[in-house]
Structure formats: structure tokens, C-alpha cells
Amino acid sequence: MRFGQALTSGTLLQRYKRFLADVTLDDGRTVTAHCPNTGSMLGCAVAGSRVWLSPADGRNRKLRWTWELVESAGVLVGIHTGRTNRIVREAIETGLLREAAGYGRIRPEAKYGSEGSRVDFLLESDTAPPCYVEVKNVTAAVEHGIALFPDAVSARGAKHLREMRQMVREGHRALLVFCVQREDVTEVRPADAIDPKYGRELRHALNAGVEAVAYRASVSPVEICLAQRLPVVCP
Numbered sequence: 001m002r003f004g005q006a007l008t009s010g011t012l013l014q015r016y017k018r019f020l021a022d023v024t025l026d027d028g029r030t031v032t033a034h035c036p037n038t039g040s041m042l043g044c045a046v047a048g049s050r051v052w053l054s055p056a057d058g059r060n061r062k063l064r065w066t067w068e069l070v071e072s073a074g075v076l077v078g079i080h081t082g083r084t085n086r087i088v089r090e091a092i093e094t095g096l097l098r099e100a101a102g103y104g105r106i107r108p109e110a111k112y113g114s115e116g117s118r119v120d121f122l123l124e125s126d127t128a129p130p131c132y133v134e135v136k137n138v139t140a141a142v143e144h145g146i147a148l149f150p151d152a153v154s155a156r157g158a159k160h161l162r163e164m165r166q167m168v169r170e171g172h173r174a175l176l177v178f179c180v181q182r183e184d185v186t187e188v189r190p191a192d193a194i195d196p197k198y199g200r201e202l203r204h205a206l207n208a209g210v211e212a213v214a215y216r217a218s219v220s221p222v223e224i225c226l227a228q229r230l231p232v233v234c235p
């Protein structure tokens with residue numbers, strides 16, 4: 001996924017009210033940017049961090065800037081959760097996400113399940129069972145290259161895991177994709193200390209036949225693309 005316009009760099013002053021961030025640009029201006037991430041942004045919203053913003057595409061936007069990247073622990077991290085599905089879709093279409101190979105049709109935001117959910121992608125083929133693909137953006141990392149998900153309690157994430165278990169019971173495939181938007185990670189684990197319920201639901205889902213994979217992305221101010229598969233570890 002290439003950014004449509006050149007990003008502008010600056011220094012983070014503060015993130016507040018979840019969706020707002022004050023940034024001092026390199027030219028000295030202080031601006032308020034939209035923060036497109038509803039999580040806690042553990043380790044990624046530290047005042048003084050180097051950040052990159054994209055300019056708004058249209059004139060009807062209340063805020064001119066959108067926060068895209070942050071430098072955390074010496075690496076660039078993609079914090080825009082709205083970009084994640086595009087990154088993964090490109091990987092599906094190019095064959096990089098080999099777990100999703102062999103499907104000729106991709107339906108985004110398809111309704112499914114008994115709890116009124118929408119799956120990120122429904123993959124369909126004339127010769128294979130449909131595959132329900134749920135995508136999660138991963139930005140939180142701790143020592144020894146371990147990434148954690150989620151970085152805040154996620155009732156929605158737990159619901160998605162229940163829905164995916166049901167799809168497997170009905171004879172379909174269900175694929176959970178952790179998109180790790182930072183390059184200092186070697187494995188992904190459930191953040192049991194942050195959201196123990198999600199960790200339990202993930203283990204139930206895996207035991208029921210839901211597939212889980214993680215891919216690390218290459219992140220730059222020019223583009224973000226999936227680069228390497230990582231293990232999903234559930235001790």
C-alpha cells in the first residue's frame with residue numbers, strides 16, 4: 001500500500017480524546033491531527049515521538065491532517081487501523097498471503113454470524129469452502145520481539161472469534177490475520193494481562209479449527225506492505 005501523497009513529519013505533543021493528536025510539524029507549525037486508532041496505542045503515543053501525518057484528501061474534512069506513522073523503540077510503526085485491510089487485501093491479491101490462495105472472489109465487509117457481525121473479507125471459490133477472513137492491526141510490542149494483541153480490552157474482537165468458531169462448525173474456513181505494522185517483532189501473542197477474555201476466546205477458536213497467522217509489514221513513509229510470516233504463540 002503506497003501513500004497517495006507525501007507524508008509530513010513532526011513531533012507528537014499529545015494524544016487525547018482517543019481521536020485527536022497535537023503535533024509540532026518540522027516547519028514549526030502546531031496542528032491537530034485525526035488519530036485513526038481506537039486502542040490504547042501502548043508504547044506508540046509517547047509525547048516527543050517522531051510522527052508522520054498525511055494531508056486530507058477533501059476540503060470537507062474538519063481536520064486537515066491524519067496521523068499515519070510513529071517512531072517507537074527505533075522503528076517505524078503504522079498506527080492507522082483503517083489502512084490495515086487495504087494492506088492485507090493487496091497481499092491476498094498478489095498471492096503473498098498464501099493461506100488465502102485459490103479464491104477468485106473477494107467480498108469486503110460481508111455480513112455473517114448470529115451476533116450481527118461483518119467479516120473483513122469473505123473469500124469465495126467454485127471449488128473450495130468459503131473462507132471468512134478477520135484482520136487485526138498489531139502495534140504493541142514488548143521486549144524480546146514479542147507483539148501483543150489487543151492493546152486494550154476488545155469485546156468486539158472476542159465477538160469476532162465466537163463468530164468465526166461458528167463458521168468452522170458450519171463447514172467453512174475461518175482465517176484470523178494479525179497484521180504487524182512494525183519490523184522489530186518475531187512473534188505475536190495474546191495480551192492476556194490486558195484482555196484475558198480475548199486470550200481465552202482465541203484459544204477456544206484455535207482449538208475449534210480457526211486458523212491464525214501473523215505477518216510482519218515493512219513500514220516506510222512511502223509505503224507499507226506485508227513482508228514476512230511470523231508465528232502466533234498461545235502458551
